[in-house]
């Protein structure tokens with residue numbers, strides 16, 4: 001039996017942070033960072049059957065072209081991905097009455113619709129980028145043990161050597177997207193990329209307002225890194241952690257990002273609303289195919 005301090009349920013029998021009951025979750029899930037983005041997606045649903053909110057975690061479950069989908073906001077950052085993915089997994093794979101892991105496990109499809117900054121001039125603003133691979137500079141996955149078959153260690157080593165990595169930072173790890181989802185959601189409208197996931201928006205993504213950086217050349221080094229056929233394309237704050245957690249727990253994950261800024265050219269999208277709406281419609285239609 002999993003103790004009440006570990007599997008935390010509300011008096012209504014819902015999982016603690018997401019405030020959802022197992023019956024309220026679809027097996028196809030869209031995650032977004034911004035809680036406000038949830039309704040920008042569910043407004044396209046034919047019907048909405050569940051709305052829930054606790055802290056930054058807003059959920060709408062409904063149907064799009066007949067397909068049952070849950071849209072959930074994760075808030076910003078890898079630490080929230082730990083919460084959301086453990087609770088999503090618990091909703092389908094733990095019997096809440098008995099507080100036991102189910103014998104038959106369910107695999108979820110989890111697709112992020114996010115925003116991201118392009119690193120090199122060719123990753124232009126308003127592009128839709130499918131993250132084929134992600135490099136995690138956060139440390140969430142290092143608290144788990146089943147990572148041996150998940151991490152691409154040769155890739156991570158090449159990255160660490162190239163970056164002259166600060167030993168005070170956590171050890172970078174590399175994880176791939178689910179291949180079937182990555183193929184299904186790629187088309188002539190998307191580009192494929194290798195995404196950096198980091199723990200902050202400013203210093204950790206090489207942005208300077210007033211605070212000086214440990215490595216002033218961090219983004220230049222990122223943009224000159226090459227390993228096998230991969231170059232780094234963009235920076236954001238959730239994808240690698242999602243890929244790691246999903247693989248560890250037996251789910252399929254993919255991250256789709258609207259490029260809103262280009263760090264090399266110093267540009268920002270003139271119309272983030274339209275670019276995000278295009279990505280939302282594109283993703284919903286791919287899910288419904």
Ligand SMILES: O=P(O)(O)O[C@H]1O[C@H](CO)[C@@H](O)[C@H]1O
Nearest residue numbers: 032033034076114115236237
């Ligand atoms: O727009 P979302 O999905 O939140 O994604 C990006 O935007 C946030 C930073 O502004 C981070 O969460 C980053 O990953």
Ligand SMILES: O=c1cc[nH]c(=O)[nH]1
Nearest residue numbers: 115116117236237261
């Ligand atoms: O530059 C960017 C843009 C969006 N989100 C990020 O994390 N970074």
